Amino acid sequence: SIGTGALAEVLLELGRSVSSWADRLLVVNGHGGNVDALRRAVPRLRSEGRDAAWLSCRTAEDARDTHAGHAETSLILHLHPDLVRVDLAARGCVRPLPQILPAMRDGGVAAVSPSGVLGDPTTATAADGERLWGSLVADARARLDGWRPGDDGMLR
Structure with missing residues (x-):
């Protein structure tokens, strides 16, 4: 772990670098511990005129099942x-x-x-995994197609 502040700075610098050759940046996040860093870095990138957003992989359907469950x-x-x-x-x-x-x-x-x-x-089960994967992909596709970053930079 590099800490929230350090991760926010890394994301900010990576975003600045990527924007020199890409029109749009999407950070796909699969770890709840990264959210604060994303909420710091991505809005700043956006305020600098960069088309950046982040997407959360929502795997847990249950608040009791959030890590390796x-x-x-x-x-x-x-x-x-x-x-x-x-x-x-x-x-x-x-x-x-x-x-x-x-x-x-x-x-x-x-x-x-x-x-x-x-x-x-x-x-x-693998069957539940297949169902969840389909749901994750469909959710990501819908949010990408809409491309509506919120104030915190997360795609809605």
Whole structure:
């Protein structure tokens, strides 16, 4: 982890560099811990006249399944099943994210889940992963086609 401030600066400098040869920049984000940095960097790029936005991969359909749980494990079972050790899958913290977020801000994921799992990967299936992947792609395509960055730079 390089920290939010450092990541925001890296995104800002990368965005400036990319805009010298590309008309538009989209940052695809798959980690909730990056959101604050994106909300700092992308609006600044936009205020500098660059057509930039970010897109969040919304995998969790449940606030108790946000990291290496059912959804993410299902996606990997669909996309790269050879990378999943189903025999090692174990249920992690399943309390809703709003309940555990304060502890995570203070002590990271380890403060609420020694394994790092937030959810239950033991219920994951490739079929659910295929469904989720289709949903992610359709959502991304719709937001890209509309290209409506909000005030925070996120595509709506």
